[in-house]
Amino acid sequence: MSAPDRPLDLHDAGTPPVEHQSRLREVLGTLVQNRLSVLGLVILAVLIVLALFGEAIAPFELNDIDVVNRLQGPSGDHWFGTDDLGRDVFSRVIIAARVSLQVGFIAVGIALAAGVPIGLVAGFYGRGVDSVLMRLMDILFSFPAVLLAIAILAVLGPGLRNAMIAIGIVYTPIFARITRGSVLSVKQEVYVRAARSLGASDARILRRHILPNVLAPIIVQTSLSLAFAILAEAALSFLGLGVQPPEPAWGRMLADGRRFFQDAPWMAIFPGLGILFTVMAFNFVGDGLRDALDPKQKSVIESRGQTT
Amino acid sequence: MTGAATSGEAVLSVRDLTVRFGTKRGPARVVNGISYDLAAGETLAIVGESGSGKSVSVLSLMKLIPEPPGKIDGEVIFRGRDLVAASEADLQAVRGNHMAMIFQDPMTSLNPVMTIGHQLTEPMEHHLDLSTTDARTRAVDLLELVGIPSAARRLDDYPHQFSGGMRQRVVIAMGLACDPEVLIADEATTALDVTTQAQIVELVQRLQEQLGMAVIWITHDLGVVAGIADRVLVMYAGRIVEEGLVDDLYADPRHPYTLGLLASLPKPGADRPETLFSIPGLPPDPIVLPPGCAFWDRCTYRLDAACRSDVPELRTVAPGHKVATHYDITAESP
Amino acid sequence: MSDTAILQVDDLRVHFPVRSKGILRRHVNDVKAVDGVSFDVQRGQTLGLVGESGCGKTTTGLAILRLVEPTSGRVHFDGRDVTEFDKRELRAIRKRMAMIFQDPYASLNPRMSIGSIIAEPLEIHGLVPGRAARRNRVGELLELVGLSPDFRNRYPHEFSGGQRQRVGIARALATEPDFIVADEPIAALDVSIQAQIMNLMEALQDELGLTYLFIAHDLAAVQHVSDRIAVMYLGRVVEVADRVTLYEDPKHPYTKALLSAVPVPDPVLERQRRRVVLEGDVPSPIDPPEGCNFSTRCPDRFEPCTTIDPSLRAVGTSHEAACHLYDGKRR
Numbered sequence: 015m016s017a018p019d020r021p022l023d024l025h026d027a028g029t030p031p032v033e034h035q036s037r038l039r040e041v042l043g044t045l046v047q048n049r050l051s052v053l054g055l056v057i058l059a060v061l062i063v064l065a066l067f068g069e070a071i072a073p074f075e076l077n078d079i080d081v082v083n084r085l086q087g088p089s090g091d092h093w094f095g096t097d098d099l100g101r102d103v104f105s106r107v108i109i110a111a112r113v114s115l116q117v118g119f120i121a122v123g124i125a126l127a128a129g130v131p132i133g134l135v136a137g138f139y140g141r142g143v144d145s146v147l148m149r150l151m152d153i154l155f156s157f158p159a160v161l162l163a164i165a166i167l168a169v170l171g172p173g174l175r176n177a178m179i180a181i182g183i184v185y186t187p188i189f190a191r192i193t194r195g196s197v198l199s200v201k202q203e204v205y206v207r208a209a210r211s212l213g214a215s216d217a218r219i220l221r222r223h224i225l226p227n228v229l230a231p232i233i234v235q236t237s238l239s240l241a242f243a244i245l246a247e248a249a250l251s252f253l254g255l256g257v258q259p260p261e262p263a264w265g266r267m268l269a270d271g272r273r274f275f276q277d278a279p280w281m282a283i284f285p286g287l288g289i290l291f292t293v294m295a296f297n298f299v300g301d302g303l304r305d306a307l308d309p310k311q312k313s314v315i316e317s318r319g320q321t322t
Numbered sequence: 323m324t325g326a327a328t329s330g331e332a333v334l335s336v337r338d339l340t341v342r343f344g345t346k347r348g349p350a351r352v353v354n355g356i357s358y359d360l361a362a363g364e365t366l367a368i369v370g371e372s373g374s375g376k377s378v379s380v381l382s383l384m385k386l387i388p389e390p391p392g393k394i395d396g397e398v399i400f401r402g403r404d405l406v407a408a409s410e411a412d413l414q415a416v417r418g419n420h421m422a423m424i425f426q427d428p429m430t431s432l433n434p435v436m437t438i439g440h441q442l443t444e445p446m447e448h449h450l451d452l453s454t455t456d457a458r459t460r461a462v463d464l465l466e467l468v469g470i471p472s473a474a475r476r477l478d479d480y481p482h483q484f485s486g487g488m489r490q491r492v493v494i495a496m497g498l499a500c501d502p503e504v505l506i507a508d509e510a511t512t513a514l515d516v517t518t519q520a521q522i523v524e525l526v527q528r529l530q531e532q533l534g535m536a537v538i539w540i541t542h543d544l545g546v547v548a549g550i551a552d553r554v555l556v557m558y559a560g561r562i563v564e565e566g567l568v569d570d571l572y573a574d575p576r577h578p579y580t581l582g583l584l585a586s587l588p589k590p591g592a593d594r595p596e597t598l599f600s601i602p603g604l605p606p607d608p609i610v611l612p613p614g615c616a617f618w619d620r621c622t623y624r625l626d627a628a629c630r631s632d633v634p635e636l637r638t639v640a641p642g643h644k645v646a647t648h649y650d651i652t653a654e655s656p
Numbered sequence: 657m658s659d660t661a662i663l664q665v666d667d668l669r670v671h672f673p674v675r676s677k678g679i680l681r682r683h684v685n686d687v688k689a690v691d692g693v694s695f696d697v698q699r700g701q702t703l704g705l706v707g708e709s710g711c712g713k714t715t716t717g718l719a720i721l722r723l724v725e726p727t728s729g730r731v732h733f734d735g736r737d738v739t740e741f742d743k744r745e746l747r748a749i750r751k752r753m754a755m756i757f758q759d760p761y762a763s764l765n766p767r768m769s770i771g772s773i774i775a776e777p778l779e780i781h782g783l784v785p786g787r788a789a790r791r792n793r794v795g796e797l798l799e800l801v802g803l804s805p806d807f808r809n810r811y812p813h814e815f816s817g818g819q820r821q822r823v824g825i826a827r828a829l830a831t832e833p834d835f836i837v838a839d840e841p842i843a844a845l846d847v848s849i850q851a852q853i854m855n856l857m858e859a860l861q862d863e864l865g866l867t868y869l870f871i872a873h874d875l876a877a878v879q880h881v882s883d884r885i886a887v888m889y890l891g892r893v894v895e896v897a898d899r900v901t902l903y904e905d906p907k908h909p910y911t912k913a914l915l916s917a918v919p920v921p922d923p924v925l926e927r928q929r930r931r932v933v934l935e936g937d938v939p940s941p942i943d944p945p946e947g948c949n950f951s952t953r954c955p956d957r958f959e960p961c962t963t964i965d966p967s968l969r970a971v972g973t974s975h976e977a978a979c980h981l982y983d984g985k986r987r
Contacts, residue, residue: 204762211721212777212827213750222776226767371846485937486709515708515873517934520917524933542847545876545919549926568923586851587921588880590903597858598880600851604816 051302072105124182133193196228237300367551439477559616668729691891704882760820771808818849
C-alpha cells in the first residue's frame with residue numbers, strides 16, 4: 015500500500031463547519047421563546063417608562079389633597095380611587111414605581127459591587143482568605159433578611175438612602191456565595207491553567223478568564239434579587255423605616271391603606287398589585303435567563319464534536 | 323479466527339437504516355441508509371471518526387436514541403422480527419437479553435449508588451426469571467468468567483471500589499448476564515490504558531470463543547480492529563464506504579478514505595516517514611451534506627463531475643469486498 | 657551532562673498531601689505522583705514522555721513549568737534553576753517555555769475570540785505594542801498553524817477539535833518560545849486529524865528550532881515524533897533510550913509489556929504477535945510497593961526486586977533502565 019501522492023497541503027485545516035450566531039443573540043433568542051419571560055420583559059418595560067415619565071403620565075399631582083373627595087372608590091376621574099386625604103391613588107402608584115425600581119437597582123448594585131469581588135477573591139485564593147471572608151458572609155447570612163435590614167437601619171437611621179444601603183448589605187452574602195461557588199469550578203478549567211502558563215497575573219486571570227465565565231449565574235441571581243429587594247423595601251417602608259412621607263412608596267401606601275381596608279380596600283390593593291407584578295416580572299425574566307444561559311440546555315447535535 | 327465464523331447465517335440483518343435528528347438548523351442526517359448482515363459468532367468492526375454515525379447506527383438497532391429529536395427508518399431484522407417497527411415492550415425484552423451493549427465509559431454506565439451485585443442480578447431476575455439466590459450464583463460465575471478475583475466477596479462492592487479496567491470487566495459481565503446472541507461494544511476500550519485494553523480485548527475474544535456470540539465492535543482505533551475483527555465496515559458521513567474481511571481491507575484498501583486513514587497512522591519501528599500522510603480538511607456537517615460523495619472535498623482521487631454530483635453506491639470489487647467510490651484506486655494508482 | 661541540553665530535570669518529586677477527613681485535617685499521607693524523575697532534553701529535539709494514566713507524566717510536565725509546585729528536585733532551563741525563581745522571574749520565563757494542552761475544548765476560554773486568545777501572551781509580555789501590529793501578528797500566527805487570519809473574530813465553539821488545537825498551538829508560539837511542553841496534544845483528536853497535528857508540530861519544529869517535551873500514552877505516536885523516549889511507571893522513569901533502540905531493544909520488562917500491548921494496524925502481524933499481558937492493576941501512588949515499583953506485576957521478578965529499589969543506570973549507549981535484571985552488566 016502506498017500513500018496517495020498528491021502534494022500535501024499542510025495549511026489546509028478546513029473552514030469552520032458552521033457560522034454560529036453571537037452569544038448575546040443566542041441568549042436573547044432563547045429568552046424570547048419563553049412566553050413568561052416575554053411577559054416579564056413587557057411588564058418591566060412598562061414599569062421603566064412609568065418610572066421615567068411618571069409625573070407626565072399621572073393625571074393628578076402627587077400631593078393634591080382633596081379632603082372632600084377622600085376615600086372615593088375607583089371611578090372615571092380616579093381610576094384607582096382616592097386615599098384618606100383625597101389624593102389620587104393611581105398617580106401615587108405610578109410615581110411610586112420609580113422608588114421601587116430605584117431601590118431595587120441601587121440596593122442590588124451595592125450587593126453586586128460588594129459580593130462579587132468578595133466571592134472572586136475567596137474562591138480564587140481559597141484557604142485562609144476564603145475561610146475568613148466566607149465566615150463573615152455566613153454571619154450576615156444567618157440573620158433573617160428583614161431583621162438584619164431593620165437592625166442596620168436602627169444604626170443608620172430611617173430613610174430611603176439608608177434603606178438601600180441596608181438591603182444592599184443584606185444581599186451581599188448571596189452574591190458572594192454564588193460567585194465563590196462558580197469560581198471554585200471555573201478556576202479548575204484548563205484555560206485558566208493555560209493563561210497561567212502564558213505568564214498571566216492573578217488580576218488578569220480573574221478579570222479576563224474567571225469573571226466572564228462566572229457571569230451567567232450572577233446575572234440570573236441579579237434579576238431574582240431585584241424582586242426580593244423591592245419586596246424588602248416594601249416591607250421596610252411598611253414598617254416606616256424606608257421612604258418617609260409624603261413621598262409615595264408601595265410599601266408605605268400598603269401600610270397606610272391597612273387602616274382603611276374595610277372601607278377603602280383599593281388604597282391597599284393597587285400598591286399591592288404593583289409589588290406583585292414587579293416581583294413576578296423579575297422572577298419570570300430571571301427564570302428565562304437561567305434557561306437561556308444554561309449550556310446544558312443545548313441539544314447534543316448543536317454542540318459539535320461530541321456527536322458520534 | 324478469520325473466515326471461520328463468517329460463513330454462518332445472519333443473526334442480524336440491517337437494511338437501509340437511516341437516522342436523522344431534528345435540530346434548530348434543520349435535520350442532521352447522521353446515518354444515511356446502511357445495510358449489513360451480522361453472522362452468528364462473527365466479530366464485525368464498525369470503524370469511523372466522531373460524527374461518522376457509527377455509534378448512532380448501533381444505538382438505533384435497539385432504538386436507544388430519543389425519538390424525537392431522532393427519527394429511525396429502515397429495517398433491523400433480529401430473531402425474525404423488525405426491531406424498528408417493534409413495540410417498546412418487545413424492545414425491552416430484546417435489550418440486555420438477546421442483544422446487549424457495553425459502553426465507552428465504565429464509570430457512567432454503572433450506577434454509583436448500587437452494588438455491582440445488585441446491578442448484575444436485576445436483569446437476570448427480570449429476563450431469565452431467576453430467583454435471587456440463583457441470580458447471585460450466576461453473578462459470581464460471570465464475575466469469575468471476566469476475571470475478577472475473589473468474585474463472591476466483591477459482589478457487594480460499589481463501582482467506585484473497582485479500578486477502571488476492573489469496572490469495564492464488570493460492565494462486560496453485565497452485558498453477558500443473559501447470554502446474548504449479539505454483544506455490541508461501543509468504544510469499549512477507548513477510555514482504558516493500552517495494557518488494560520490488551521487485557522479487555524483478550525477477554526472478549528476468549529468469551530466469544532467460549533460463548534459463541536456475535537460481536538459488533540465500534541471503534542476509531544484501526545490497531546484494535548486489526549487484532550479483533552473478522553470483518554470491517556468503514557463509515558464516513560453516515561454511510562458505509564468500504565466493507566470487507568479484515569485481511570483484505572488492510573492489505574488492499576479500495577476507498578481513498580480507508581487508504582488515507584491507514585496511511586495516516588504512525589507505525590512503530592525504525593523506519594519512520596519524514597511526514598505522515600494526512601487527510602486534509604474536516605468531515606462534513608451532517609446538516610449540510612454535499613449532494614455527491616461526502617468525501618469529495620478531502621479526496622485525493624476525485625473525478626470532479628461524477629464525484630461531486632452523484633453519491634457512489636456500494637459495489638462489490640472482490641469476493642466479500644465492497645466499496646463506495648466512482649473510481650477504482652487499484653486500477654490506476656501505482 | 658551534555659552542554660546542549662536546554663532542559664535538565666534532576667530528581668524531581670511532586671507529592672500531593674492526603675489529609676484526614678475530620679476537622680483536624682491531619683496530613684496523613686502523600687500521593688507520590690512524581691517520585692524522583694530525571695532526564696535531559698537536547699536543544700531542537702523532541703523527548704517523548706510515555707506512560708499510562710496515573711504514571712505522573714502530565715504532573716511532570718506541569719512541574720517543569722511550575723504550574724504545580726515541585727516538592728523537591730531541580731529543573732534547569734538554559735542553565736538556570738526554575739525551582740528557585742520568584743513570581744516575577746517565573747512570569748518572565750514563561751515567555752520562553754510554553755504549553756500545549758490535551759483537551760482543545762477545555763483549554764480555550766469560551767468567552768474570548770480566537771484573536772484575543774492568541775493575542776493574550778503578547779499583551780501579557782508587552783511584546784507587540786499597538787493594536788494594529790498585534791492584529792497583524794495574530795494573523796501571521798494563524799497562518800503559521802494553517803488557519804485563515806479571517807477566523808480571528810470567531811469563538812472557540814465554532815471550530816472543530818483539530819482547528820482548536822491549532823489555535824492552542826498558535827497561542828503557545830506567540831511569544832516565540834524555545835521550549836514547549838505538549839501534554840497529550842493529539843489524544844482528544846480524531847485519527848485523520850492526529851496526523852495533521854503531528855505533521856504541523858514537526859514542521860514548526862524545523863522552521864522555528866523548537867524543543868518539545870511530548871507527553872503521550874500513545875507509544876506509536878510518541879515514536880513517530882520523538883528523538884528520545886522516556887518511559888514512566890508509577891512516578892518514575894523506568895527506561896530512557898533513543899526511539900529506535902527503545903523499539904528494537906527494550907530492556908525494562910514494563911517497556912516490553914507496553915510495546916507488546918500497542919495494537920498494530922496490521923491483522924497479519926497482530927495474529928502472529930506474542931502479547932505480554934500484564935497481571936493486575938497499577939498500585940496506588942499513595943503506597944507504592946517496596947523495592948521496585950513494578951515488582952508487583954513484573955513477569956521477570958526475582959530476589960532483589962521486592963526489597964531494593966533499582967536506580968536508572970546505563971544498559972547501552974545512551975540507553976538507561978531501572979531494573980535489577982541488568983545489575984552488574986554494564987554495556
